[in-house]
Amino acid sequence: MRGVVxxxxxxxxxxxxxxxxxxxxxxxxxxLTATCICGSDLWPYRGIEPADHQAMGHEYVGVVEEIGSEVKNVKVGDFVVGSFVISDNTCEICQAGFQSKCVHAEFVAQTIGTQAEKARIPHADGTLVATPGQPDPELIPALLAASDVLGTGWYAAVAAEAGPGKTVAVVGDGAVGLMAVLAAKQLGAERIIAMSRHPERQKLARYYGATDIVEERGEDGIAKIKELTNGLGAHSVVEAVGTQESFMQAVGATRGGGHLGYVGVNYDVTIPGIELFFAGIHTLGGPAPVRRFLPDLIQLIWDRKIDPGKVFDLTLPLDQAAEGYKAMDERRATKVLLTL
Amino acid sequence: MRGVVxxxxxxxxxxxxxxxxxxxxxxxxxxLTATCICGSDLWPYRGIEPADHQAMGHEYVGVVEEIGSEVKNVKVGDFVVGSFVISDNTCEICQAGFQSKCVHAEFVAQTIGTQAEKARIPHADGTLVATPGQPDPELIPALLAASDVLGTGWYAAVAAEAGPGKTVAVVGDGAVGLMAVLAAKQLGAERIIAMSRHPERQKLARYYGATDIVEERGEDGIAKIKELTNGLGAHSVVEAVGTQESFMQAVGATRGGGHLGYVGVNYDVTIPGIELFFAGIHTLGGPAPVRRFLPDLIQLIWDRKIDPGKVFDLTLPLDQAAEGYKAMDERRATKVLLTL
Structure with a gap:
């Protein structure tokens, strides 16, 4: 089969x-029916992480072609969406909702590589979720988004305890940040502040539910969030960039006792313990347990209640994956969908 | 008046x-009826923090001698317990239970100094809580503990979400760690693992409810906690030491999706973002909002349901405060009560 290496x-x-x-x-x-390129795929592309003939890709939707003898929840012919972390969905950690820390957790990006025609998915019953039927082609981008960026943005908003009466600030206007805006809106947040200085992404953030845009960053960004929240800071903050500056901006933007959800951190980020301590905030982060949310997210997409597919702003056939990486690296595209 | 400087x-x-x-x-x-010396008072004593003719002390119980014209909740003659952070207890942050981040927050240690005969307590209505009557002298140490170490240990256990069915690991066997053990027990934790290598403190930890003792530290300590928890780690971990090693030990001992409560961090602690990220845990830390818990803690003490006063293992008159500091610095005492 063909695959990206x-x-x-x-x-x-x-x-x-x-x-x-x-x-x-x-x-x-x-x-596989479709796959895509993730912001995290740019880390090895840019030499921040090592790459040595690595099979790439961890986001995927497609049709089950064959199953092992113990697979019960999905059958041949099912259209499925999978999480970017393998999970058995039965262990104590999975049952608590943290499938990305499953005792059988395995990163699809590291061992499988779904920018390809086919993929072997271990623990299929605990990793894949079948859609209610064969999807209309127009739903494919949205379903593919559920595999990672939507699931991750959703988790970030849940981790930040976005909900009714809450002011939510989202640091980062990439695909995950935009999906966190969508999630905060769905979760009933009262006010959603998108931190973005990119006109097109600001527009998309507003489309997904942002009520305010803050262009300032760092200390100025924190000051602006405080100005908008009666001096207190946001109840809920999503960190969806992963740099030192953005992480500390997120910490500073969270009110005392508030909640910070973070879903990506670069290797060089170091958090001054004393600053986190005196912030007095809840934090929850890590690779998102997308599997927890997949059934609900698929239903929301199926019922046309959310439209996460708009985060893909470039679609290319798999064979042109190299151009896709280049477009994302040069920031000509936010997120690239690869068709098969 | 006399006071410690x-x-x-x-x-x-x-x-x-x-x-x-x-x-x-x-x-x-x-x-003031009694006050005490805190582990954090040793920071300036040891030159880790600056000290320049600083009035010391932030833990206190005593009798109200005079009130301002707007004070309504306490009256002259009331016996009161106060929090080590001033709070109005009415602002949005206080109402959410984070009185230590009150918009009027002020550290008693920095501006007041309660190792003295008297103290002016700002925002008395939001900071002080009156006991149901004049306490028996035997209750004074317990009530004094509520002012900080009990309130802080309790908060740490709550922040770690200690409760029924949970395994709680407590890193640190100082006064706060021991109080976290007491709190975990009161909160209904199933199993309480005290991390201690000090025989006397192990004994006290068991008295307060520890079911297991782990003497190992660092990576060995983490391995031991995993061994005791089916390879998963503890549901709830309290960090009550505040060093780099103890903080990372606490992170490593927490299962994926578990909760870490931390209530003290040294100035030189830096948390590698990527380690915290891949741990996939909840964290909540900061100066404890003792005021949130004071009414309940006072009642538990009043009803003789808890006995936190045992953490004081040396009692001296205020005039011998210097000897008290020396005893704690040399680890001859865990916590020193000063009588007036």
């Missing part, structure tokens, strides 16, 4: 990879 | 200070 930083190729086969009885083989 | 690191003297006077209509003057 990153030979080294900046060198992305579509080449022949071995067809995946069932290995464990809990596996499924999924024939 | 730290001239410089290691130089603690009891000398004449001006009698406090009502300044604002919301003030009360409290004639």
């Amino acid at each position: 990153m030979h080294t930083a900046g060198d992305v190729r579509v080449e022949e990879r071995d067809d995946p086969k069932i290995i464990d009885a809990t596996d499924a083989i999924v024939k | 730290m001239h410089t690191a290691g130089d603690v003297r009891v000398e004449e200070r001006d009698d406090p006077k009502i300044i604002d209509a919301t003030d009360a003057i409290v004639k």
Whole structure:
């Protein structure tokens, strides 16, 4: 089958990879319908993380082609959406809603690589969720978004305890930040402040429910959030950038006793303990347990209640993946969908 | 009046200070019955924080001697317990239960100094809580503990979401750690693991409700907690030491999706963002909003349901405060009560 392989930083190729086969009885083989390029794929692309002939990709939707003998929840022919972290969905950690910390957790990005025609998905019953039927083609981008960016943005908003009566500030206007705005809106937040200085993304943030836009960053950004919240800071803050500056901006924008949800942190971020201490805030972060939210997110998409597919602003065939990486790296695209 | 003044690191003297006077209509003057020395008082004593003729002390119980014209909740003659952070208890942050981040928050340690015969307490209605009557002398140590160490340990356990069915690990066997053990027990935790290598404190930890003792620290301590929790880590972890090693030990001991409550952090602690991220845990920390818990804690003490006074293992008259500091600095005492 064809698949994307990153030979080294900046060198992305579509080449022949071995067809995946069932290995464990809990596996499924999924024939992918669409996949995409994630902001985190740019880390090895830019040399921030090592890359050595790495099979790429961790977001995916497709049709189940084959299942292992123990798979019960999905069947051949089902259209499925999967999480970017493998989970059994039965262990104590999964049952508590933290599937990304499952005792069988495995990162699809590290061991599978879904920018390809097919993928072997371990623990299929605990990782994949079937849609109610075969989706209209127009729903594919939205369903694909659920696999990571929507699920991650949603988790960030939940981690920040966005909800009725709350003011939510979202640091970051990339795909995940925009999805956190959408989630905050769905969760009933009263006021949603998008921190963005990019006109097109500001527009999309407003489309998804942002009530206010703040262009300032760092200390100025914090001051602006306080100005908008009677000097107190936001009840809920989503951190969706992952740099030192953005993380501390998020900490500073959260009111005492408020909640900070963060869903990505660069390797060089160090948090001064004393600053976090005196902020007096709740934090919850980590790779999102997307599997927790998938059934609800799929239903919301199926019922046309949310439209997360708009975060894809460039669609290319898989064979042009290299151009997709380039467009994202050069910020010509927010998020690239790859068709198969 | 007499009061403790730290001239410089290691130089603690009891000398004449001006009698406090009502300044604002919301003030009360409290004639102190007992006060004590806190682990945090050792920071300037050891030169970790600056000290320049600083009036010391932030834990206090006593009798109201005078009130400002707007004080309504306490009256002259009331026996009161106060929080170590001033709060109005009416602002939005206080109402949410985070009185230590009150819009009028003020640290008693920085501006008042309660190792003295009297103290002016601003925002008396929001800071002080009267006991149901004049307490028996035997209850004084317990009530004094509520002012900080009990309130702080209790908050740490609440922040860690200790409760029925939960395994709680407490990092630190000082007064606050021991109080967190007491709190976890009261909150109904199923299993309480005290991390301690000090025989006397292990004994006290067991007295307060610890079911297990772990002597290992750092990575070995984490491994031991995992061994005791089916490989998963504790649901709830309290960090009550505040060093780099203890903080990361607490992070590592918390299961994915679990809760870490931390109530003290040294100035040199830096948290690697990526480690906190991949831990996938909830955290809540900061100076404890003791005022939130005071009414309940006073009642528990009044009804003889808890006995936090045992954390004081040395009692001295105020005049011998210097010896008290020395005993704590040399670890001959866990916590020193000063009588007046």
